[in-house]
Amino acid sequence: xARFFLLLLALLTSAPAMxxxxxxxxxxxxxxxxxxxxxxxxxxxxxxxxxxxxxxxxYWSNPGDAGQPMTLNWQLPKGASVGPLRYPVPKTLTIAGLxxxxxxxxxxxxxxxxxxxxxxxxxxxxxxxxxxxxxxEICVPEQGELSLDVPIGGGADEQTxxxxxxxxxxxxxxxxxxxxxxxxxxxLGIPFPAGVAVDHPHFFPAxxxxxxxxxxxxxxxxxxxxxxxxxxxxxPTLVDGVLGMGPSGGLAIGATPGTVPTGGxxxxxxxxTGWSALGWALLGALAGGLLLNLMPxxxxxxxxxxxxxxxxxxxxxxxxxxxxxYTAGAIVGTGALGIALLLIRAGGTAAGWAFQLQDPRTILxxxxxxxxxxxxxxxxxxxxxxxxxxxxxxxxxxxxxxxxVATPCAGPFMGxxxxxxxxxxxxxxxxxxxxxxxxxxxxxxxxxxxxxxxKRLPKPGAWMLRLQRILAIPMGLSTLAxxxxxxxxxxxxxxLLGLLAxxxxxxxxxxxxxxxxxxxxxxxxxxxxxxxxxxxPLLGIGRGEQAVVTKTANAEAWSEARVAAYRQQxxxxxxxFTADWxxxxxxxxxxxxxxxxxxxxxxxxHVAVLAGDWTNGDPAITRFLESRARAxxxxxxxxxxxxxxxxxxxxxxxxxLTERAQxx
Numbered sequence: 001x002a003r004f005f006l007l008l009l010a011l012l013t014s015a016p017a018m019x020x021x022x023x024x025x026x027x028x029x030x031x032x033x034x035x036x037x038x039x040x041x042x043x044x045x046x047x048x049x050x051x052x053x054x055x056x057x058x059y060w061s062n063p064g065d066a067g068q069p070m071t072l073n074w075q076l077p078k079g080a081s082v083g084p085l086r087y088p089v090p091k092t093l094t095i096a097g098l099x100x101x102x103x104x105x106x107x108x109x110x111x112x113x114x115x116x117x118x119x120x121x122x123x124x125x126x127x128x129x130x131x132x133x134x135x136x137e138i139c140v141p142e143q144g145e146l147s148l149d150v151p152i153g154g155g156a157d158e159q160t161x162x163x164x165x166x167x168x169x170x171x172x173x174x175x176x177x178x179x180x181x182x183x184x185x186x187x188l189g190i191p192f193p194a195g196v197a198v199d200h201p202h203f204f205p206a207x208x209x210x211x212x213x214x215x216x217x218x219x220x221x222x223x224x225x226x227x228x229x230x231x232x233x234x235x236p237t238l239v240d241g242v243l244g245m246g247p248s249g250g251l252a253i254g255a256t257p258g259t260v261p262t263g264g265x266x267x268x269x270x271x272x273t274g275w276s277a278l279g280w281a282l283l284g285a286l287a288g289g290l291l292l293n294l295m296p297x298x299x300x301x302x303x304x305x306x307x308x309x310x311x312x313x314x315x316x317x318x319x320x321x322x323x324x325x326y327t328a329g330a331i332v333g334t335g336a337l338g339i340a341l342l343l344i345r346a347g348g349t350a351a352g353w354a355f356q357l358q359d360p361r362t363i364l365x366x367x368x369x370x371x372x373x374x375x376x377x378x379x380x381x382x383x384x385x386x387x388x389x390x391x392x393x394x395x396x397x398x399x400x401x402x403x404x405v406a407t408p409c410a411g412p413f414m415g416x417x418x419x420x421x422x423x424x425x426x427x428x429x430x431x432x433x434x435x436x437x438x439x440x441x442x443x444x445x446x447x448x449x450x451x452x453x454x455k456r457l458p459k460p461g462a463w464m465l466r467l468q469r470i471l472a473i474p475m476g477l478s479t480l481a482x483x484x485x486x487x488x489x490x491x492x493x494x495x496l497l498g499l500l501a502x503x504x505x506x507x508x509x510x511x512x513x514x515x516x517x518x519x520x521x522x523x524x525x526x527x528x529x530x531x532x533x534x535x536x537p538l539l540g541i542g543r544g545e546q547a548v549v550t551k552t553a554n555a556e557a558w559s560e561a562r563v564a565a566y567r568q569q570x571x572x573x574x575x576x577f578t579a580d581w582x583x584x585x586x587x588x589x590x591x592x593x594x595x596x597x598x599x600x601x602x603x604x605x606h607v608a609v610l611a612g613d614w615t616n617g618d619p620a621i622t623r624f625l626e627s628r629a630r631a632x633x634x635x636x637x638x639x640x641x642x643x644x645x646x647x648x649x650x651x652x653x654x655x656x657l658t659e660r661a662q663x664x
Contacts (some may be wrong), residue, residue: 027056027133032125032148034113035162036155041117041161042219046082046160046419047108047147048072050127054311056133060090062207062241066131067208068141070109071511075126079116088168089242089250092202095136099213101204103147108165115152123150163619170242170250171623173439178258179239184212184232186636189260190253192226194280197428198267199246203228203253206240213629220264227264281428282435289334289439290370292406296579316451323448325392325439329399331437337403338433342426360490361538363482364498366405368534372501372509377472379465381513381522403437420503488580488615497537504534554599554614558612560624563639566608572664573639574602577612584650585634592652601661 028050048070051059059067074082087109090101091561115123127146132139179188188203201219205211205621215231228243239255365444375381442652447453483502487495508530556562558575566573578585592598593609602609612621614633628647636648636659648656 005467026142028052028058028131028142030129030131030144030146032035032127032146033108033149033158033161034125034148034155035158037043037153037157038115038123038150038155039115039153040115040119041595042297044113044114044115045166046111046113047123047162047165048085048108048111049108050103050131051106052104052133054134056091057135058131058133060101060106060204061085061102061210062205064092064099064100064102064652067097067100067102067134067139070129072130072146073128075128077116077119077123080113080123080125081120083112083114083469087170088165089170089220089244090204091244094214096213101213107168107174110162110165110169112209115150118154120390121152123152126150126322132415133578151583159619164472164621166619168249170252173251173253174241174410177239177253177484178260178287179236179255180237180258180260181232183235183362186230186232186236186239187253187254187262188230189230190226190228190243190251193223194224195408197281198226199248200244201226201228201232201246201267202244204244204250206242209238210234210236211241219267221267222261222264225264227260256291273282281432285435286439286442289436289441292436292440293443305458319448321392323445325395326399327438327441327445328402329396330403330441331399331434333400333403333563334440335430335434336429343435353402356618360486360494363489364538367482367486367498367502368474368480368505369401369405370482371505374476374479375506375509375513377468379468379474379513381509382516392600399437403440406440412486421616446470460462484543485580501505501534501537504530506532515559554594554602555609555611558610558621560608562608566610567639567641570641571606571608572641572661573608573610573637574660575612575645577625577633577635579613579633580615582614588636588652589648592654592657597652598657598661601658605661605664607661607664 031049031051033047033049035047036038038044051072052058061069063069070085072085076082088103089106093100093102093104113125125146125148128143128575129146130141130143131478133142134140173190177188177190179186192198193428198221200219203211203217205213210233212231212233218229219228220229226243237257242250243253244250315591347353429646479502483495483498486498490497508527511524511530512527515524515527516522555576558577563573563575576585576589578589581588601607612618612624614625625632628635634650636650636652638646638648638659640646642664646660
């Protein structure tokens, strides 16, 4: 009732503006957009794109103390329907002591369109829309006839725009939230990782939740719990809404009565306690980079570092200079990949860590690099930057290359740290990615600057040549793995282009080695021509219809709907997210998931096994990973009947899975 009178007062004071409504164009334009192509019997996302004029704003589903949300009267063909409206996370706007929840720039309200199974030609979508447009001084009720003729089986591909709009929606909270009420004073406990920063939090209540909108909201941290102290107009029975986190988006909250601890560290004071959320994320990235040296994909890195250490020998000055250059290269490498990832996500594309490996051109580059390094280790040619004497230039290149080839891997601490980085402001996120590079280089740095460790190294000698030949084996196997992945992503044409490029590169490097053996510069005309031809396949390779569809043994394709269906059947569910380029994923699958004892235990306990394949960057999987504060794969979840999902470690053992299956 109070909102009604406040709105009535605002409308009466805006009578001159309202009188012009019939002739003036609206201050907020509305447009229907569909995410095509649309097919019969399927569903598609439909957006109402709202574009306010400068200085004007529209309202969220719960407008706050004053205002009015959009209402729609749909006129749809028989068999067609739309779902509930899904709003992006709003902003707060306080005017004359009234707290409103608004949008000051363009925003998209999404809904799901169900398409009839028998429709042909075009599907006419019509709606009568009513909304309120306001400035800080006046409000104008506006309306419009929205129409869109959707071509069945065709239409513009709006995936990029829709992915950007979906990212602005509140993400589902992965764990249960609780609240404790003492009269109208309510403490809301929200499970939230301690290592993830919270930027300007604000709780936006769902419509009907009796929050005192204008009352101050206080937030504190207690381990992995974010606590909001709120004031209500009357004691609540349920607390639903959205936790806004500034530029980081928001989380959809549905809280039930429960225990919420008192105390905690108030937001704003955490930075002075010594270890802020950024500090924990940096520590996690550093530890993740350090442990990455033990992951299955580390063979190329070990080869490069071992050679660098051997080149430096016991000379302190050379060892330190080479280590510092190697560290700088690793930090610049991971930092550059992090910046590229942030720029792609800022453009509205759903992407995560190792995003570049979802492009066959990157895999082809890895194939060529692996081929060159293998031939270098075998002594076919000499390249000082990678395999020659210790020098800052060679150390930097080795570090940057190590960071690049390490991206298919993941290890303990790394997933949570990089997931937290994507929720931090840009400067903090870049620091986390740089810390990952420092962790990769840390062993090399310690050996170079601690004389006791350096003295334990064997003296340079003939063993170095033997080590080079031995290390060519894992490097060659990594190259073959890149070729296999190229086939999975690019199909037969991708495989043939990869073989052609590798053959041309081998030809060029063999010719270069022969010239070097005669005392001539490596780069002659035949070598330059062969190198140029080896690069040509990069222009023709791409992911498309020829890509090989990944089929995961003993598992069905993941979807949130399938998980929900199995949970309704009260069955235990094991979900794992993988990718063909993730070596850690493949080791876990071979050594744990696909082992016969594990599969037998799953079958005996009727465990539903679902696999999410992220090889080609499925946006649905990307969004789910983000909802779990993860930047990449692997991710393993165990859903016990009637319980919240348990996130398993990134290094699996058969016993870890069989014990859970037998206890279900």
